[in-house]
Amino acid sequence: MISILECTGQYLLEVGCGLGTDLRQFARLGAKVVAIDLSKSNALISKRGLEVYELEGEVLVADAENLPFRDSSFNIVYSFGVLHHTPNTQRAINEIYRTLKQGGGTLTMLYHKGLAYYWIILRHGILSLELLQLPMEKLISKRYDHTPLSKMYTRRQAKRLFRQFSQVKLECLNFGGIQEHPQLKKLWKLYTISPILEKMLGSFLIISAKKELQK
Numbered sequence: 001m002i003s004i005l006e007c008t009g010q011y012l013l014e015v016g017c018g019l020g021t022d023l024r025q026f027a028r029l030g031a032k033v034v035a036i037d038l039s040k041s042n043a044l045i046s047k048r049g050l051e052v053y054e055l056e057g058e059v060l061v062a063d064a065e066n067l068p069f070r071d072s073s074f075n076i077v078y079s080f081g082v083l084h085h086t087p088n089t090q091r092a093i094n095e096i097y098r099t100l101k102q103g104g105g106t107l108t109m110l111y112h113k114g115l116a117y118y119w120i121i122l123r124h125g126i127l128s129l130e131l132l133q134l135p136m137e138k139l140i141s142k143r144y145d146h147t148p149l150s151k152m153y154t155r156r157q158a159k160r161l162f163r164q165f166s167q168v169k170l171e172c173l174n175f176g177g178i179q180e181h182p183q184l185k186k187l188w189k190l191y192t193i194s195p196i197l198e199k200m201l202g203s204f205l206i207i208s209a210k211k212e213l214q215k
Helices: 021-028 040-052 089-099 115-126 136-145 155-161 185-193 195-201
Strands: 011-015 032-037 058-061 074-080 100-111 166-173 204-210
Touching: 011 021, 011 089, 021 032, 021 040, 021 074, 032 040, 040 058, 074 089, 089 100, 089 155, 115 136, 155 166, 155 204, 166 195
Parallel strands: 011 032, 011 074, 032 058, 074 100
Antiparallel strands: 100 204, 166 204
């Protein structure tokens, strides 16, 4: 898996920077950072954050499916919890590939078809008959994270999305306080006892991949 901690002097693009928390960390680590976000307010907040902490970087309003950069512009492209919200996730990943330099790498997080996915299908899709009214993506959006568009992927589907890349590695994780949740902390204990359960049922796929050097 690529290490974004080793980004000193590297040109790093964050796709979907949100409020800029991760972007500022990369800048502190010495990366030459550029970020895009579809939201103008997020872009302004991220840019202001860099200024407040006296960090160098550029933030643009742009679409992940149409990145406004030349081919082979970045050493690292990072996108955490964003691309499963794009209408055409494959196109966004193709754009990451295009803008990466040869030998460069990406670190991406996508929602995983784990326990939450099957619970939504059973509880809301089948028992409450909501799948008769809504397609699965709309149902996930309504019952999982309340965004306009959300998708989840199996490991096989994620690998297919990154088929242009080499050295594709996937890790399935849970984070965000599950171990403190009154109901879910028991599930967390099961994950710690049997990592294979987390691999099967975890919520987040962390994908690391490289753009192969041409011979």
